[in-house]
Amino acid sequence: MNQPDIKSICEQAIKQMRQDEKPKSSCVIDGYFVKKTSKNELDCAKFARRQGVPTPEPCRCPESEEDGTVYISFGHIPGKNLEEIYRRDFNNEKRLNDKTRLMFKKAAEILANIHSKTNEYKGCCDEQFKIEREEEEMKNKLCKIKSVNLPSKYQDLVECAEKMILEIIKNIFSDGDVVFHHGDYKLDNIIVNSDDDLVIVDWEGAGWGSRWYDIAYLLADIDTHSSTEAQKILRHYMSEAHLEKDVEDRFRYARIYQEIIRIHSNVDGRNDEQFNVGLKNLKRLVSGIGDSNP
Numbered sequence: 001m002n003q004p005d006i007k008s009i010c011e012q013a014i015k016q017m018r019q020d021e022k023p024k025s026s027c028v029i030d031g032y033f034v035k036k037t038s039k040n041e042l043d044c045a046k047f048a049r050r051q052g053v054p055t056p057e058p059c060r061c062p063e064s065e066e067d068g069t070v071y072i073s074f075g076h077i078p079g080k081n082l083e084e085i086y087r088r089d090f091n092n093e094k095r096l097n098d099k100t101r102l103m104f105k106k107a108a109e110i111l112a113n114i115h116s117k118t119n120e121y122k123g124c125c126d127e128q129f130k131i132e133r134e135e136e137e138m139k140n141k142l143c144k145i146k147s148v149n150l151p152s153k154y155q156d157l158v159e160c161a162e163k164m165i166l167e168i169i170k171n172i173f174s175d176g177d178v179v180f181h182h183g184d185y186k187l188d189n190i191i192v193n194s195d196d197d198l199v200i201v202d203w204e205g206a207g208w209g210s211r212w213y214d215i216a217y218l219l220a221d222i223d224t225h226s227s228t229e230a231q232k233i234l235r236h237y238m239s240e241a242h243l244e245k246d247v248e249d250r251f252r253y254a255r256i257y258q259e260i261i262r263i264h265s266n267v268d269g270r271n272d273e274q275f276n277v278g279l280k281n282l283k284r285l286v287s288g289i290g291d292s293n294p
């Protein structure tokens, strides 16, 4: 079989992306998923693949832009993403189907494996993790949230989260928890292929970060529906990552952190439903912190 001509596939894809009225950042051509992204995604996707993480092979397109934007072609994975699968379950019976639960456990295993590559990652990256930067960013986000007119029942909530911010940051970014992380381990970045194997995509935000950040993203939707289901998968992750039970509370802090991000990204009316889900979850999490049975 002829080697596919990546150069011509990239050219076609880029032309198509630019042609659209609203320029797109990705498209599929002849079995390739071509994406306009950052050099970091290329580096991290390559690194993850070298380490044996199931992820499509990345290949840099010859065209790139001066601001560090690159085009990458990935093998296109036919299948559904985990979000579509999970929604079907919760629409039907408000609990995870056994097969879906297994998929989440598999996603948790892959995540523990990604995080275990931290030492190997050290050798190939010079960007250092700075806790002060996280703190600053979180404070700015809370400031912006406070500047909008929140429903009265949520007004004290943001103050309360703000008071907790140092504790939250300290708990998420503790020693041993800053690892090579995926950075956007959401359900739509986990593809289930035709053999029911999982393939992880979208490494744009990968690099140094917190293991709890990734696990909070993986479990956010389940935790909103059923914290019991989320706990089962969390325990599986912890056992795969060889973590003791006494650090489990950090997941709650990471969920608070993540809900602040959710509220902040929808503060401008982009998605009112998500904004309200964020506030509701934040309220539940802030009042539940420290409970042994959340």
Ligand SMILES: Nc1ncnc2c1ncn2[C@@H]1O[C@H](COP(=O)(O)OP(=O)(O)O)[C@@H](O)[C@H]1O
Residues within 6 Å of the ligand: 025, 026, 033, 035, 056, 074, 075, 076, 077, 078, 081, 188, 189, 191, 201, 202, 203, 204
């Ligand atoms: N190699 C791939 N094969 C099949 N589908 C993909 C592939 N890469 C991404 N996707 C799908 O396209 C969506 C958008 O791609 P992604 O890389 O996540 O971009 P974004 O940074 O915009 O989220 C993903 O959520 C996933 O469902």
Ligand SMILES: [Mg+2]
Residues within 6 Å of the ligand: 184, 188, 189, 202
């Ligand atoms: Mg994505």
